[in-house]
Amino acid sequence: xxxxxxxxxxxxxxxxxxxxxxxxxxxxxxxxxxxxxxxxxxxxxxxxxxxxxxxxxxxxxxxxxxxxxxxxxxxxxxxxxxxxxxxxxxxxxxxxxxxxxxxxxxxxxxxxxxxxxxxxxxxxxxxxxxxxxxxxxxxxxxxxxxxxxxxxxxxxxxxxxxxxxxxxxxxxxxxxxxxxxxxxxxxxxxxxxxxxxxxxxxxxxxxxxxxxxxxxxxxxxxxxxxxxxxxxxxxxxxxxxxxxxxxxxxxxxxxxxxxxxxxxxxxxxxxxxxxxxxxxxxxxxxxxxxxxxxxxxxxxxxxxxxxxxxxxxxxxxxxxxxx
Numbered sequence: 001x002x003x004x005x006x007x008x009x010x011x012x013x014x015x016x017x018x019x020x021x022x023x024x025x026x027x028x029x030x031x032x033x034x035x036x037x038x039x040x041x042x043x044x045x046x047x048x049x050x051x052x053x054x055x056x057x058x059x060x061x062x063x064x065x066x067x068x069x070x071x072x073x074x075x076x077x078x079x080x081x082x083x084x085x086x087x088x089x090x091x092x093x094x095x096x097x098x099x100x101x102x103x104x105x106x107x108x109x110x111x112x113x114x115x116x117x118x119x120x121x122x123x124x125x126x127x128x129x130x131x132x133x134x135x136x137x138x139x140x141x142x143x144x145x146x147x148x149x150x151x152x153x154x155x156x157x158x159x160x161x162x163x164x165x166x167x168x169x170x171x172x173x174x175x176x177x178x179x180x181x182x183x184x185x186x187x188x189x190x191x192x193x194x195x196x197x198x199x200x201x202x203x204x205x206x207x208x209x210x211x212x213x214x215x216x217x218x219x220x221x222x223x224x225x226x227x228x229x230x231x232x233x234x235x236x237x238x239x240x241x242x243x244x245x246x247x248x249x250x251x252x253x254x255x256x257x258x259x260x261x262x263x264x265x266x267x268x269x270x271x272x273x274x275x276x277x278x279x280x281x282x283x284x285x286x287x288x289x290x291x292x293x294x295x296x297x298x299x300x301x302x303x304x305x306x307x308x309x310x311x312x313x314x315x316x317x318x319x320x321x322x323x
Contacts, residue, residue, distance in 0.1 A: 018059035036079035038284040108245035117169035138242040140189035223272035274307035
C-alpha cells in the first residue's frame with residue numbers, strides 16, 4: 001500500500017504481483033490481527049488468483065526479507081504473522097487510498113512547489129528511484145530536472161533527494177502569471193488526457209461487476225478475486241494522479257465517477273469475499289475464522305468490521321499437513 005526502500009522504507013510491489021496481492025488480502029481481511037496464519041492458507045488464497053505454490057511461497061519469503069512478515073514453525077507447518085511495520089504500512093496506505101480523490105481539498109492558493117536538482121547521467125539507479133519517489137509525492141517534470149507540484153511538499157521532495165545522496169538541489173515556491181496561448185502551462189507537466197482515459201477504462205472494466213452484484217450473481221471465490229483486483233487496480237492511481245486542484249482539471253474529469261464506483265463495488269463485494277477467506281483459513285485453523293474481518297471504506301472512520309460467518313456446507317477440506 002505504500003512504497004519505501006531500504007531501512008525505514010517499504011519496497012514498492014508491482015500491481016497484480018503475488019506480494020501486492022498478499023498485502024491487499026492481509027489489509028482487507030486480517031487488519032490489526034497479530035495471530036500467525038498457516039502458510040498453506042495463504043498459499044491457497046493466492047491460488048484463487050492463479051498464483052502457483054512456488055510463486056506464493058517466494059512472495060512470502062520476500063515479505064519476510066523486507067520485514068513485513070515474520071515466520072514461525074510448529075512441527076512440519078509454517079506460519080506467518082504481520083509485523084508492526086506491516087501494520088503501519090497498511091494503515092498509512094489505507095488512509096491515503098480512502099482520502100485520495102475525496103474532494104475535500106482546501107481552496108488552492110495558486111502557489112506551485114518547484115524542485116530543481118542535478119544527478120549525473122552515470123547514476124542511473126538514483127535517477128530512476130528519484131522519478132518514482134517524486135511522482136508518488138505528486139510532482140512531475142516540467143523540464144528534465146525541474147519538477148513541479150501544486151501541493152506544498154517541497155520539504156518532502158528535498159528529503160527524498162537527500163535520502164538518495166543528491167546534494168545539488170534547491171526548492172522554491174512560485175505563482176504562474178496569466179500566460180499567452182503559445183506558452184507552456186505548469187499543469188502540462190501531467191498527461192491529463194491519458195490519465196482521464198485510465199479512469200474511463202477503470203469504469204468500463206468494473207461497471208459489469210457492479211451490475212452483477214445487484215443480481216446476486218457473484219460467488220464467494222469470484223467476489224474475493226474481484227474485490228482484491230479492484231483495490232489492487234485502484235491503488236495505482238495515487239501514484240500517477242497528482243490530485244491537482246479543481247481549477248486545473250477539465251470540467252468532465254472522470255475521477256469522481258471512478259471513485260464512486262470503486263467505493264460501492266468494493267463495499268458490496270466485502271461480505272461474500274470474506275466468506276471465502278473464512279472458508280480457506282477454516283480448513284487449516286478453524287479457531288482463527290472468527291478473527292477474519294472485512295475492511296470497510298464507508299465506515300466512519302474507515303476500518304475493519306466483523307466479517308459474516310461462512311454459510312454451512314461451504315467448509316473446505318483441509319490439505320495434508322505440511323503443505
